[in-house]
Amino acid sequence: MDTFAAFSLDMRTLNFVMILFSIIYCIGLLLFSQTQKSIKGLRVFALSLLVMGSGPLLISMRGVLPDWGSIVLANSLIAVSFQMIFHSMCRFRGVDTKYAHYFSWVIPVVVGLNLYYTYEFNSINSRVLVSAFSIGIVSLGAAVVVLNGKNKDYPVAVWMMTATLTCYGIFMLFRGVHTLNGPEIVSFMEADIVQKLAFLSSIFLIVSLSFSMLWMINARQVEAIYALSYFDPLTNLRNRRALDRHTDSLEGTSEKLTKKQCVIMLDIDRFKQINDRFGHVSGDQVIRSVAQQIKRTSGASKSIYRYGGDEFIVVLENQNLDRALSVAESMRQRVLRYAGIDGIERDISCSFGVAESQADESWDELVARADEALYLAKQKGRNCVQSASLESQWSTAV
CATH class of the missing domain: 3.30.70.270 (Reverse transcriptase/Diguanylate cyclase domain)
Structure with missing residues (x-):
């Protein structure tokens, strides 16, 4: 832990940066989606970033808002955002959205457990545990969808997106195990380095997924231009x-x-x-x-x-x-x-x-x-x- 102690991260700064990134990328992708209406899942993905940023925003208002807003609603929005990412990945990669629906049970479970661990048995560790495991499971499920998508997207971008979701999911599961075996967290904003890295990894997730998606969209456009230039539209033979x-x-x-x-x-x-x-x-x-x-x-x-x-x-x-x-x-x-x-x-x-x-x-x-x-x-x-x-x-x- 001495090595981690030397690596100082301010939770409030990370929280603010994550909120800022989620808003900027959401607005940018929504504007981009206006010119790419045929790209399925892009708009849902953009909105998921806004929902993801709303969670930390409400968490930062702890003491100003009541617990149902700064705890229950905040964590529920984060869970919803990852469910939206899962749904958008299914549509973007040409996979049946029923696989996203299979994971819809996560949201009511997260809401119910956050209510319990807020009003019946107040425990920050338990709430972190619920959030970490639920996000980890959904992220790994989304990684499988991206990797096995039916759309023929640029392979490097597909692997980059898959690796990002996989690493993030594994880290979240590690975060859950760490929290389970760690001391009780008195104040989330003063938590240890692993909890701080959760915000840092979320920022990386936003940037990497957005970049990978834009990369694949650009590759699709290049392929479409190539098809228009070198293929006969009537016969689908080369021209x-x-x-x-x-x-x-x-x-x-x-x-x-x-x-x-x-x-x-x-x-x-x-x-x-x-x-x-x-x-x-x-x-x-x-x-x-x-x-x-x-x-x-x-x-x-x-x-x-x-x-x-x-x-x-x-x-x-x-x-x-x-x-x-x-x-x-x-x-x-x-x-x-x-x-x-x-x-x-x-x-x-x-x-x-x-x-x-x-x-x-x-x-x-x-x-x-x-x-x-x-x-x-x-x-x-x-x-x-x-x-x-x-x-x-x-x-x-x-």
Whole structure:
């Protein structure tokens, strides 16, 4: 204890700082939530910080307010704030809020025991014990929720939030054991270093949880911007911009392909007639249906791009022409068999052009040869696969 004695902390100062932090972070997060209304749990979390700060505020008014306000209500508000944090973590991380409801028994227990240990058997130690164990249990439960959340958030931020709640919960349980085995506290504001550290750790909790949450929200926004920039909203395939970015990595400084590539180009047969006869809404549904089938066929959606309109391009790295022809034929058969929408009685089919990269060939040259093969497939009667190589052709006419 001599080491702790040298480490002086003023309880009233810590109390004031905690109140100040809870108010500032609450206001800041509430204002931020106005621009992030789609983020579930953010507003509840912000309000929980205000409720958390209200508890110490009422505790600091001991002697001014009656016991029901400065003791019972104060400790009850602190318990409610952690229940709100638990609830907000469930919503924020995509977990069913029923798990937060499982811990709702904590609040009436805390209220009842604080009433008893205030009016029937006045004991500061008992009240601290109730508060410490209840907060510790709820904090550890919230840590489990954060760690096992369904939302795909930034892993480092998730671990930071989990570690914060876990460490805080463990410390609160230690605080409870320490209080149970320690001497009777005469005045809470004059309590030992462990009780003072409870305020310091609460300040750290507010800062760390707020920072982690903002970190995850920012990561979600970056991911959303990336999705808008590089993914086609209709098919959820990568778009032309993503393809351009990918092909930049395939070409060296000489603008020649550095690895063997096979390209499959395809488009929907007589798509203009579908649009003219059935409308653009049906046309979009056909594009989406075809995209789903070719994605399921290839087994590698990262290599499929929507090239524009009803055209798609598949990039197969380190594959030979025979393999690319086989993949294209499997796609053709699957589209013919499974692609289609209600209201369009005609079969949906696609034509395919396949090309394998040659030595000292650029990406644009490779795509141009695949496009020529696709044009040849159209001339052959559509619904077939054609190779850009004269030596090896795979054709399946209607």
